[in-house]
Each structure stands twice: as C-alpha cells, then as structure tokens.
Amino acid sequence: QSALTQPRSVSGSPGQSVTISCTGTSSDVGGYKYVSWYQQHPGKAPKLMIYDVSKRPSGVPDRFSGSKSGNTASLTISGLQAEDEADYYCCSYAGTYTWVFGGGTKLTVL
Amino acid sequence: EVQLVESGGGLVQPGGSLRLSCAASGFTFSSYWMHWVRQAPGKGLVWVSRIDSDGSTTIYADSVKGRFTISRDNAKNTLYLQMNSLRAEDTAVYYCVRGSLYTFDYWGQGTLVTVSS
Numbered sequence: 001q002s003a004l005t006q007p008r009s010v011s012g013s014p015g016q017s018v019t020i021s022c023t024g025t026s027s028d029v030g031g032y033k034y035v036s037w038y039q040q041h042p043g044k045a046p047k048l049m050i051y052d053v054s055k056r057p058s059g060v061p062d063r064f065s066g067s068k069s070g071n072t073a074s075l076t077i078s079g080l081q082a083e084d085e086a087d088y089y090c091c092s093y094a095g096t097y098t099w100v101f102g103g104g105t106k107l108t109v110l
Numbered sequence: 111e112v113q114l115v116e117s118g119g120g121l122v123q124p125g126g127s128l129r130l131s132c133a134a135s136g137f138t139f140s141s142y143w144m145h146w147v148r149q150a151p152g153k154g155l156v157w158v159s160r161i162d163s164d165g166s167t168t169i170y171a172d173s174v175k176g177r178f179t180i181s182r183d184n185a186k187n188t189l190y191l192q193m194n195s196l197r198a199e200d201t202a203v204y205y206c207v208r209g210s211l212y213t214f215d216y217w218g219q220g221t222l223v224t225v226s227s
Contacts, residue, residue: 003154003156032212034211034212034213036212036213036214038155038214040155045205045217045218045219045220046155046205046214046217047217048213048214048215048216051210051212051213051215052212052213057215089154089155091155091157091214093212096169097160097167097169098157098160098169098171099145099157099160099212099214100157101147101154101155101156101157102154103154104154104155
C-alpha cells in the first residue's frame with residue numbers, strides 16, 4: 001500500500017491553531033472510520049492522540065481534535081503549546097487486517 | 111500499567127536472521143491483537159505485521175511477506191518477530207504495539223535492528 005500523504009511540516013505560534021491533513025484513497029481513509037493520529041517526540045515512542053477519526057483517549061487534552069471528509073482526514077491542535085512541538089503521524093486501516101501510515105508532519109511551535 | 115519491552119535487536123549481516131521479543135505486562139495479553147511497526151532512521155512509521163489474540167491469524171506488509179514471521183506465546187505474555195533474509199532496507203527501530211480493535215493504543219520503546227556488512 002502507498003503511504004498516506006501528509007505535509008512535511010507545519011508551524012504556528014503559541015495559542016494559535018494548526019491543522020494537519022492526511023490524504024489517502026477510498027481503499028483506506030475514505031473507506032473506513034478507523035483513522036488514528038500519533039504524536040512522537042524525538043527519541044521517543046509514538047503516542048496515540050486520536051482514534052476512530054475523532055475520539056480522544058483518556059488523558060489527551062481536548063485541544064486535540066480529529067475529523068474526516070472523503071479521502072482526507074485532519075488533526076487540529078488549538079491553543080498551541082510549546083510541548084506540542086513533535087512529529088505527527090496519521091494512520092488508517094486499509095482492509096484485510098492491514099494498516100497504512102502517513103509520512104509524518106513536523107510541527108514547529110514558533 | 112501497560113508495559114511493552116522489546117529485546118533482541120542488534121547488528122546483523124545482510125542475509126542473516128534475528129528474532130525480536132516483546133514482553134508484555136499490565137494487561138490481559140491473550141485478549142489483544144498485537145503488531146510490529148518499524149521506523150527507519152529519520153523516516154516515518156511503517157506497519158509490519160499483525161497477529162490476532164490466539165495466534166491463529168497473521169498478516170504481513172508486502173515488504174516483509176515470506177521473510178518475517180510473527181508469533182506469540184500467551185502463556186509467557188510474549189510477542190515475537192522472526193526476521194530472515196534481512197536486507198539493508200530492514201534497518202529500523204522495531205516497535206511492539208498493542209492493538210485495540212483498529213487502533214494502536216500502547217507502544218513499546220523499540221529495539222534497533224541494523225543490517226550491514
């Protein structure tokens with residue numbers, strides 16, 4: 001499967017909002033309600049931030065939200081904080097018990 | 111507290127083999143799908159393989175099919191990845207990941223596999 005398409009980088013100032021897009025096809029993002037987002041700080045393991053398109057695990061701030069329209073999913077982070085600076089990866093179920101990740105987006109908090 | 115601790119990584123020559131292990135604790139291991147996800151140095155995450163809760167069904171990414179084998183021992187709360195015919199492009203940090211339905215909810219810290227002569 002081909003990787004989902006994410007912007008290589010996004011940036012924002014503290015307190016602002018940023019949105020990261022994740023574009024796939026009707027065989028993955030568009031075909032299932034199983035899109036998730038992961039935050040990864042340098043040298044650390046990824047952390048689940050959003051699952052099933054828009055659900056937040058316990059402990060994840062409500063500043064993080066997810067949505068989907070057609071073949072494109074989005075992660076929005078509002079009220080940016082310095083600790084949000086990290087790499088973010090989207091992931092979609094792609095059928096027959098396979099999954100595909102996006103290439104990752106580096107978020108810089110200015 | 112859910113813990114996933116990988117081991118078994120290291121340096122191996124092209125064409126060689128390596129077996130990774132992942133010791134799980136803090137949850138009922140036998141009730142969950144488990145996965146391996148890898149990340150080449152400086153690159154993104156790539157899903158590698160999935161095994162269902164009783165080990166009866168396994169699925170692989172095309173890039174490792176026929177070379178890697180995922181397995182589990184529910185009595186020992188341990189997940190494995192047998193990697194054969196290793197190539198330079200298999201060099202990566204390998205993460206053991208718990209699956210919660212169609213999501214990856216807990217990740218280990220990873221173990222580095224380097225394939226080089």
